[in-house]
Amino acid sequence: MDTEERGGAAASPAAAAPAGTSPANASRAGEWQGGGARTGARIPRQLWVEEPAIRRRMPDPVRTAAVRAVLIMSLTIIQAMVAFLCTLAGSWLAFPMVLSSVAGTVVATWSVLDVWVTRQVWNQRNGVVSVPSSTARRMRRERRAARRAARSRARGEARIRRRGEGRLSRA
Numbered sequence: 001m002d003t004e005e006r007g008g009a010a011a012s013p014a015a016a017a018p019a020g021t022s023p024a025n026a027s028r029a030g031e032w033q034g035g036g037a038r039t040g041a042r043i044p045r046q047l048w049v050e051e052p053a054i055r056r057r058m059p060d061p062v063r064t065a066a067v068r069a070v071l072i073m074s075l076t077i078i079q080a081m082v083a084f085l086c087t088l089a090g091s092w093l094a095f096p097m098v099l100s101s102v103a104g105t106v107v108a109t110w111s112v113l114d115v116w117v118t119r120q121v122w123n124q125r126n127g128v129v130s131v132p133s134s135t136a137r138r139m140r141r142e143r144r145a146a147r148r149a150a151r152s153r154a155r156g157e158a159r160i161r162r163r164g165e166g167r168l169s170r171a
Helices: 003-008 023-029 060-089 094-126 135-164
Strands: none
Touching: 060 094
């Protein structure tokens, strides 16, 4: 766009906004560009803005245990609410629902403990990798070094065996 063309374009967002749009809304939303009414150019606002994750993703076993616990807890809350409403209504279903709500509370508590135990087991088996000097990384490094040394020893022994094959004497 040349300087002459810019001079002919609308200078304010109010003039560039279509009829029915207030100048404050047009400038705040950033949807309309100067000269947008004349050219029909519209800059769409994004509906979804990708942001980097603040925390790392939970390990799969921990996440499945957490989802299971949330489902069980929500079902238990619904069951307790139904038991309460049946009690208010004086229904014969109130007593069995109260008993099942108590059992559901026990199961929900167990499922929350399962999430905690699963998380502890995961951390114990795989180590905490949030700190660079963690014990798990050091142990993994030592295991890798031991594997490398074993492979190089096996290669060396195979090389020695191959050198001696096919000959009766070295002379």
